Amino acid sequence: MYADTETVRRILTETGDTWAVVGLSNNRQRAAYGVAEVLQRFGKRVVPVHPGAESVHGEKGYAELSEIPFPVDVVDVFVNSQLAGDVADGAVEIGARAVWFQLGVIDEAAYERTRAAGLDMVMDRCPAIEIPKLG
Numbered sequence: 398m399y400a401d402t403e404t405v406r407r408i409l410t411e412t413g414d415t416w417a418v419v420g421l422s423n424n425r426q427r428a429a430y431g432v433a434e435v436l437q438r439f440g441k442r443v444v445p446v447h448p449g450a451e452s453v454h455g456e457k458g459y460a461e462l463s464e465i466p467f468p469v470d471v472v473d474v475f476v477n478s479q480l481a482g483d484v485a486d487g488a489v490e491i492g493a494r495a496v497w498f499q500l501g502v503i504d505e506a507a508y509e510r511t512r513a514a515g516l517d518m519v520m521d522r523c524p525a526i527e528i529p530k531l532g
Contacts, residue, residue, distance in 0.1 A: 399498075399508060399520035408495045408517050409528050413470025414441050417462055417493070419484050420475030421445040421453050428499070428523075429475040435525035436473075444469065462487040471495045473524065474502055482507035489514045499523055 416436055421429040422445065433443040433454055444465060445451060445458035452458050459465050462472065462484070472488035474481050474497065481498055485507040488496045495517040498504070503521050511518045 399503075400518065400522060404517050405519055405522065405527050406531060408471060408497065408519060409439075409524060409531060412495045412517065413468075415444065415467070415469050416441045416471045416473050417444045417446050417459075417465060417469045417488075418473045418475065419446040419462065421458070422447045422449060423451050423453050427475070432473070432475075432499070432523060432525040435528065439528050462491050462493075465491065469493045471497055473497045473499065475499050476502070478503050482510075485511045485518075489516060495519075497522070497524060 418429055418433050421433050436443050437454055443454055444456055445453040446462055447458055448460055450458040450460040472493045474484050481502050482504045485496050496511050498520040500523050508518055508520050
């Protein structure tokens with residue numbers, strides 16, 4: 398288990414509403430597209446981060462986390478586990494408050510580094526599944 402219920406609740410309800418979604422593009426077939434849509438329905442600002450820097454769901458995209466010119470509260474990670482640790486490190490560097498690794502994205506060393514840096518972190522869970530449970 399990579400996050401207790403309280404950490405999940407805190408990230409979804411108290412950490413802030415600006416979510417950088419790494420791996421989000423206009424490909425409707427990808428999980429990131431649908432998850433970002435759910436997050437928006439629940440009042441989150443979704444900022445796409447993808448090498449193509451596409452605008453998605455009405456929000457301007459950025460190629461890298463470091464290019465986002467405003468504060469980010471949560472970094473939601475839709476890249477494979479081999480790349481996820483670098484994204485988590487980038488989240489720490491930009492001053493994000495939390496990192497969320499999606500289902501199947503697991504990097505225990507990145508989890509430990511991120512938590513040691515003082516950020517909340519969830520790994521191998523999906524906010525689109527968790528947020529409706531909050532009521």
